[in-house]
Amino acid sequence: MSTQVQFLNGLNTIGGNVVSFTEGNTRLVMDFGVNFAPAETPTGDLLADGTLPALPDLFTDVESDKTTTIFVSHLHLDHMGALKYLTKLTDVYMSQASADLYHVLTELGTESAPNATIKVIPFETPMMFGDFEVTFFETDHDARGAAAIRVRDGVHTFVHSGDVRLDGPHPERVNHWADILREAHIDLFLLEGTEFSFDADDEKEHVRHTEMSLQQDFGQILDEHHQLVVINPYERNIDRLEALQNTARLHGREILWDKQFATIMRAMGVADVKEIDWEAALARPHHYVIQNHFNQLHDLDQFDGQFVYLHMNGEPLGEYDPRFAELQAYLDANHVELQRLGASGHAKPEDLVALAQHVNAQKTVTWHSFKPEKEAEALRKVGLNVYLPTKGETLAY
Numbered sequence: 001m002s003t004q005v006q007f008l009n010g011l012n013t014i015g016g017n018v019v020s021f022t023e024g025n026t027r028l029v030m031d032f033g034v035n036f037a038p039a040e041t042p043t044g045d046l047l048a049d050g051t052l053p054a055l056p057d058l059f060t061d062v063e064s065d066k067t068t069t070i071f072v073s074h075l076h077l078d079h080m081g082a083l084k085y086l087t088k089l090t091d092v093y094m095s096q097a098s099a100d101l102y103h104v105l106t107e108l109g110t111e112s113a114p115n116a117t118i119k120v121i122p123f124e125t126p127m128m129f130g131d132f133e134v135t136f137f138e139t140d141h142d143a144r145g146a147a148a149i150r151v152r153d154g155v156h157t158f159v160h161s162g163d164v165r166l167d168g169p170h171p172e173r174v175n176h177w178a179d180i181l182r183e184a185h186i187d188l189f190l191l192e193g194t195e196f197s198f199d200a201d202d203e204k205e206h207v208r209h210t211e212m213s214l215q216q217d218f219g220q221i222l223d224e225h226h227q228l229v230v231i232n233p234y235e236r237n238i239d240r241l242e243a244l245q246n247t248a249r250l251h252g253r254e255i256l257w258d259k260q261f262a263t264i265m266r267a268m269g270v271a272d273v274k275e276i277d278w279e280a281a282l283a284r285p286h287h288y289v290i291q292n293h294f295n296q297l298h299d300l301d302q303f304d305g306q307f308v309y310l311h312m313n314g315e316p317l318g319e320y321d322p323r324f325a326e327l328q329a330y331l332d333a334n335h336v337e338l339q340r341l342g343a344s345g346h347a348k349p350e351d352l353v354a355l356a357q358h359v360n361a362q363k364t365v366t367w368h369s370f371k372p373e374k375e376a377e378a379l380r381k382v383g384l385n386v387y388l389p390t391k392g393e394t395l396a397y
């Protein structure tokens, strides 16, 4: 066996990280996201400017002697957003929960990748692709069905952490796969470093919520206010949506969801999902929470500024998105404060260090971060062998 590990994208950005493992005619690619690709930009330009990974045979009519299989660790856009650009039928493996979500998003027209043949790989069930064995491990991230991915070539073991956190509801999942990797003395560990992206100044203002403390604060806000409460969460974070609905009920309120959210939640098995009923909400605003997507912001006009607005990692996510200023201006005009009540899907810096230290790979690569060198420095301090590849670089095993 001789495996070529090539780093194709996402080495110093948050997301869009793509690596390939190639041996003979077999090529495995994981993940398959893009960071930011305006809808009107032609595929050729996205390939030329490096937005898409340099795999021209997947995005053009260029032929290749390789059989490619794609693996998606979870269904965030920065890990699967390139699927829609595929020009040839390609197998795309993901967990059952990711596939279920993908299916409903496709039905709703939110996702459309005609050349992606979605296949399910169950957790902890090794599958062979050529001479490679691939195993998905369930992990904890703010996306249901998220996985860490192990690749073995018969001699070497490579692991892609996917996106991961340790202060979420399921640290035991992460500890489980980390224990297995530690035992195996793996060769290469690709570790995300999102939370290493920010400067100390940014961090000071940053109150870190967990999914659990977010629910506690949400319940408290519901108790403290007698107005309508409006929430802006992300439709792909099914577990949080379900938890919000449960918390609201415990505090005597019903969340009313828009059609899109309700369809997704029902498809993902959330029971008793209620859709928006404006008449009911206007008549008894203190009995309800309204989920509002930015696209329907003006639905809130009818409440005349009499509502509390909780931003929960929905769109627009932050100041870098021009729509955020629009949202802020709308709330200002209505004399409503924008309250942030979100939680990160990404591990704290000290948790990433502890995770990498525990796994203790022969080589650790830091990526999926604006400052992978900062994470690398922290890992070197605890004695780990860290490597920062350049875009397009290949490591031979």
Ligand SMILES: [Zn+2]
Binding pocket: 014, 015, 016, 076, 078, 079, 163, 368
């Ligand atoms: Zn990501």
Ligand SMILES: [Zn+2]
Binding pocket: 074, 076, 079, 141, 143, 163, 345
């Ligand atoms: Zn993610």
